Amino acid sequence: MNADVVIVGAGPAGIFTALEMIRKGSHQKIVMVEKGQAVENRHCPKDKTHKCVNCKPYCHITTGFSGAGAFSDGKLSLSYEVGGDLPTLIGEDLAQETINYADQIYLEFGADEHIEGLGHEDERKEIRRRAIQAGLKLVDCPIRHMGTEKAQDIYYRIEQYLLQNGVEMYFGYECSNLILEGDECKGVSVSNGKTDLEIYAKHTVVATGRRGADWLEKLCAEHNIAHAPGTVDIGVRVEVRNEVMETVNRVLYESKLVGYPKPFKNKVRTFCQNPGGFVSQENYDNNLAVVNGHSYKERKSDNTNLSILCSHNFSVPFNQPIAYAQKVGELTNMLANGQILVQRFGDILDGKRTWQKELAQSNIRPTLPDAVAGDITAAMPYRAMMNIINFIQAMDYVVPGFASYETLLYSPELKFYSNRVKMDTDFNTSLKGLHCLGDSSGWTRGLMMASIMGVLMGRKIAAEEN
Numbered sequence: 001m002n003a004d005v006v007i008v009g010a011g012p013a014g015i016f017t018a019l020e021m022i023r024k025g026s027h028q029k030i031v032m033v034e035k036g037q038a039v040e041n042r043h044c045p046k047d048k049t050h051k052c053v054n055c056k057p058y059c060h061i062t063t064g065f066s067g068a069g070a071f072s073d074g075k076l077s078l079s080y081e082v083g084g085d086l087p088t089l090i091g092e093d094l095a096q097e098t099i100n101y102a103d104q105i106y107l108e109f110g111a112d113e114h115i116e117g118l119g120h121e122d123e124r125k126e127i128r129r130r131a132i133q134a135g136l137k138l139v140d141c142p143i144r145h146m147g148t149e150k151a152q153d154i155y156y157r158i159e160q161y162l163l164q165n166g167v168e169m170y171f172g173y174e175c176s177n178l179i180l181e182g183d184e185c186k187g188v189s190v191s192n193g194k195t196d197l198e199i200y201a202k203h204t205v206v207a208t209g210r211r212g213a214d215w216l217e218k219l220c221a222e223h224n225i226a227h228a229p230g231t232v233d234i235g236v237r238v239e240v241r242n243e244v245m246e247t248v249n250r251v252l253y254e255s256k257l258v259g260y261p262k263p264f265k266n267k268v269r270t271f272c273q274n275p276g277g278f279v280s281q282e283n284y285d286n287n288l289a290v291v292n293g294h295s296y297k298e299r300k301s302d303n304t305n306l307s308i309l310c311s312h313n314f315s316v317p318f319n320q321p322i323a324y325a326q327k328v329g330e331l332t333n334m335l336a337n338g339q340i341l342v343q344r345f346g347d348i349l350d351g352k353r354t355w356q357k358e359l360a361q362s363n364i365r366p367t368l369p370d371a372v373a374g375d376i377t378a379a380m381p382y383r384a385m386m387n388i389i390n391f392i393q394a395m396d397y398v399v400p401g402f403a404s405y406e407t408l409l410y411s412p413e414l415k416f417y418s419n420r421v422k423m424d425t426d427f428n429t430s431l432k433g434l435h436c437l438g439d440s441s442g443w444t445r446g447l448m449m450a451s452i453m454g455v456l457m458g459r460k461i462a463a464e465e466n
Contacts, residue, residue, distance in 0.1 A: 003168075004028035005461060006188055006201040008175045010036075011067025012450040013207035013438030013457075015158060016102065020458025022165045026465055030167045031199055033190050035174045036064030039156045042071070051370045052281045052289065052339065059283040061292075065171070066155035067209045067450075068282070068292075074151030075254065075272070075295070076448045078103060078115065079141040082256060083449030084439075090425055090456065098452040103144060106451075109157045112150070112297070116143040116253030123251045127398060131257060134397040139256040147297030173197065178204065178223060178434070185434035203461055207437040207454070210416045211284065214322050216440045217419035226430035230420035230442045232321035234328055234384045235268075235309035236376065237279055237291045238392070239408040241364055244401040245304040249275040255306070257398065261390035264383050267311040268391040271415075276300035279368035279410055281340050288329050291340045291368070291410040301367050307413045310387045322416050329412040331379035335372075341379075341412075342371040345392060346405025348385075353378075362406040376411045415445070426460050427453070 005021070007014040010032050018030050035058060036042065042064040045053050062068040080087045080095040087095040107113065117140070124140075131138040146154055163169065173190040179198060180186065187200040208216055220227040248255045254273040261268055274295035282292050293305045314321050332341050343354040344362070353375035359366060377385055388409075396403035420442035427435040437443075437457055438450040 001031070001197060001199045002029075003031040003199055003201040005030045005203045005205060006199045007032045007205045007207060008188055009067070009206065009208040009212060009438070009440070010034035010065040010169070011207055011209040011438055012447050013209075013444070013454040014205060015066070015155070015162070016451045016454025017205055017207070017437065017458045017461070018162050018167050019105065019158065020455045021462045022162070022167075024459060024462035026462040028461070028465065031201070032162075032167055032169045033173045033175060033188065033199070034065055034169065034171050037171050038169070039065040039152055039159055042152075044071075052283065054283055054287060054338070061280070061282045062211045062284065065159050065169075066152070068211060071152070074146035074447070076103060076106060076111070076144040076146065077141050077446055078144060078448065079139075081139055082141045082446070084443055084445040086443045086449050086453060089423070089443060095452065098455055099448055102448065102451045102455055106144065106146070106154065109154045109161075110150075111144055111146050111154055116145055118142055120251040123247065127248065127251060127255070130398045134394040135261070136257045136259040136394055136398065139258060141254070141256050143254050145253065145295065145297070147295065150297050170197070178219065178431075180223065180431070183430070184432040202433060203435065204433055205435045205437060205457060206440065207450075208440040209450075210439045213416040213419060213440045214285070214326075216421070216436065217322055220419060220421065223431065225434070226422035227442075228420050228422065229314060229319045229321050231311045231313050232325045233309040233311055233415035234325055234381070235307055235413045236388055237293055237305055237307045237410040237413045239279055239303050239305040239364060239367065239410065240402060240404070242276060242302055242304050244404070245275065245399060248399055249304060255399075257395065259391050259394055261387055261394060264387055266383070266387050268387050269309055269311075270395075271307045271309050273304065273306035275304045277303070277305050277367070279305050279366065279371070281368065286326075287333075287338065288326060289333050289338060289340055290329060291413050303364060303367055305367070308388055308391055309413065309415060310384045312384070322419065325414045325416065328379065328381060329414050332376065332412045335374050335379055337372060340368060340371045340410050341374045341376055342366055342368070342408055342410045343374060343376045344405060345403060345407040345409055348377060348389065348409065364406050364408055366408060368410065371410055376409055380411060427457055
């Protein structure tokens with residue numbers, strides 16, 4: 001099969017590459033290959049079973065059109081300061097300008113016009129003052145919250161728009177390898193288990209998201225694509241009552257706080273805050289269960305959850321940060337018999353495990369009911385655990401009650417985007433014709449920044465027709 005552009009992965013980066021090409025009037029043939037299903041065919045059985053059944057061959061929450069982001073919380077960060085290191089490659093001004101542009105596209109397809117995190121200046125200043133006193137930095141970032149269920153509707157409209165404008169989509173097909181001639185990428189080999197296809201294209205865009213970070217890292221090593229090990233995030237998802245987070249939820253909606261707690265001074269940050277949200281489980285390759293959070297527009301719980309992530313940067317000779325994080329996750333899964341582990345913060349400080357009966361007696365009822373009570377510290381590396389404990393205690397000064405005895409910690413929360421593919425400002429890799437976008441490239445984190453990387457890629461490819 002021949003195409004002008006083949007896109008591997010139908011997450012935000014791949015979607016917006018195709019979308020921007022169409023908006024720029026491109027007539028090039030675009031083929032999109034996605035391991036998962038169309039957005040309308042993505043369904044998690046847990047909605048009915050109330051327990052993760054470890055879907056095969058992939059998890060519907062992490063895989064399929066729109067990627068993992070649309071099935072978590074559907075939040076669009078509207079500041080270039082949030083979402084990875086792409087601004088260091090393309091410049092802060094262009095990053096912010098493109099965020100504003102992509103935001104308008106989301107609005108066109110039905111995103112809520114309301115922006116969270118604006119106004120309340122006096123209360124915002126007070127939160128910032130307390131953060132400074134606690135040794136933390138508050139990052140201002142307006143949020144457009146689509147919501148888990150609404151995001152699916154928005155991406156369905158985008159999916160239909162792409163199909164109506166001639167984009168060919170192959171769902172259920174997994175990319176097995178690149179087609180190379182010397183130092184040039186000519187396309188990809190894909191298969192659905194029954195049919196093998198070779199798709200030849202002038203431009204090959206790999207945008208496989210966090211789900212495909214490990215695969216892309218191996219591909220870079222196999223084909224000598226210039227890359228470097230980057231950061232991997234290991235952490236927990238914290239859950240507290242809404243009453244504790246009431247002011248922060250109202251004023252900021254999402255409190256993006258960053259600190260460098262002693263003694264190790266690794267970067268630790270809050271991420272993906274879900275007021276009235278629900279803790280969820282996702283499954284990656286090799287039956288790896290990881291924790292995440294959902295936030296709906298209509299359906300609300302009594303709790304707020306957010307992740308606390310500790311960044312690890314490894315130096316020589318170690319160059320397998322993704323594998324390292326996976327091992328941490330596997331140990332935690334082992335303790336929880338393949339599920340998510342949950343522990344009370346006070347029990348961690350007391351050096352004891354949490355028992356199921358103790359959770360039943362607490363003010364905070366877990367929104368992930370099949371999480372297994374136990375001992376996170378038996379699997380979490382000492383460095384990461386100390387960073388998390390000290391960060392939570394600093395957070396308690398900003399949000400009194402955050403470090404209460406009953407505060408729940410779920411593990412493992414892992415973010416795989418450590419492989420940093422070396423590219424120029426036009427997203428050209430060391431292989432001619434190959435471009436790597438989104439979270440799997442190591443340059444972005446989250447829906448919006450991946451989307452704008454796709455926008456810029458689409459523009460560059462479309463411009464070649466003129």
